[in-house]
Amino acid sequence: MSENLIDAMANLEEDNALALVKKKLMQGETAYEIVEQCRKGVEIVGKRYSEGTYYLSDLVMSEAILKDVMEIIEPYFPNNGIGTNESNGVQVVMGTIEGDIHDLGKNIVIYLLRSSGYRVRDLGVDVTPEKFVEALKETGANIIGVCVLLTFCIGYVKKLIDRLAETGLKDKVTVVLGGYPVDEQVKAYTGADYVSNDGVKALEIFEQISRG
Ligand code: B12
Incomplete structure (x- = not known):
């Protein structure tokens, strides 16, 4: 043992x-x-x-x-169970990319965000660009968290970010990409604004973005 x-x-x-x-x-x-x-x-x-x-x-x-x-x-986790998790007014849309059903890491990040006051719309797993775009329009969120674990789904992240550009959302929305395989190379390839394969660092990134 x-x-x-x-x-x-x-x-x-x-x-x-x-x-x-x-x-x-x-x-x-x-x-x-x-x-x-x-x-x-x-x-x-x-x-x-x-x-x-x-x-x-x-x-x-x-x-x-x-x-x-x-x-x-x-x-x-801090802020939990003691009624202090007041909203900080920041809305985030989050999901695991099309083709990928891994969600444990995403759920941890959502948990950390919610307990820090973020309002998170969780789109679940295997999320298509259309669903992300729809949720961004519905919620007015200007931060999107995308989870990818399967390397062969990294292309779908690029497809999503291209879609954001086509719909005029790319300049209004900050894309944070997370998951085991992400690094600077993946960031450059996909066009994501930030990458993190560590939940706590991810929270720091969200804090930095929302402080402007
Ligand atoms: C558990 C697991 C599964 C579970 C998933 C359960 C679930 N509900 O998520 C099950 C059994 C379902 C599964 C299925 C498969 N899996 Co799997 N799986 C894993 C495993 C062992 C762990 C993943 C995990 O949960 N880690 C723990 C979490 C906490 O860590 P994390 O995801 O990295 O998250 C952290 C950070 O990355 C970051 N983070 C995560 N998300 C986000 C999002 C944002 C926005 C930000 C900022 C940060 C962030 O914060 C988190 C906390 O620190 C990995 C191995 C690995 N090294 O990752 C393989 C792995 C990802 N799986 C793999 C494979 C191949 C598969 C299958 C294709 C297997 C099969 N033959 O069917 C299927 C895929 C099905 C599909 N279409 O998605 C491969 C992928 C290889 C590759 N090159 O792409 C891996 C790497 C295993 C391996 N070494 O071969 N899998």
Whole structure:
């Protein structure tokens, strides 16, 4: 049995991982630190899957464990459960790009945003450019968060941003792209304004944008 949370997640030791999360909370580690360790563990699950030592069922298992972890730590995020999460007036539209159904990371970011006062319209997964455009028009949001995990869906992000340009929204809306494979190269290729593969940094980016 692993004593380290990253390893417990990577080895899919469900009960152990949940016990370690509770212990870490008692010891004063922050919810952010714990999420990051879990993310690293799940990243190892992904590596083992691509190397062929783990199967699809193991990816599904990692999803289940991460969901259970989130249930435990949700009340420990700042501003939560004490009635202070007043709206900051900033509206965001968020979704996972067309073709991609990964949403655990997106949901964490939405959670962080909402608990910091953002109003987030969550469009879910496999979201087409048309749905994003429609939601931007409906909500009047000027920030859009797009999640992509599958490298072969990065082209759809470019398609979305091209669509924003065609509809005249590109200059009015700031695009923040997130997910495991995003980097400066992906940013340049897609035309996104910001990229982040870290939820806490993502929150900092949103804060920076909304401060103007
Ligand atoms: C769990 C998982 C699944 C689960 C997803 C469950 C769910 N509800 O999301 C299931 C089992 C369904 C799944 C399915 C598949 N998966 Co999968 N999956 C993973 C795994 C192991 C972890 C992803 C995850 O949740 N990580 C934990 C979260 C917390 O981290 P995160 O997503 O990076 O999010 C953080 C940041 O990126 C950032 N962030 C995230 N979103 C956003 C959004 C914004 C706006 C911002 C600013 C920031 C931000 O903040 C988050 C918190 O820090 C990854 C491995 C990996 N390295 O990522 C493979 C992985 C992504 N999957 C992969 C594959 C191939 C698939 C399948 C095609 C498998 C198959 N044969 O069917 C299908 C795809 C189906 C589809 N059409 O989408 C590959 C992709 C390879 C590639 N080159 O594209 C990976 C990399 C595994 C691998 N190494 O091969 N998968």
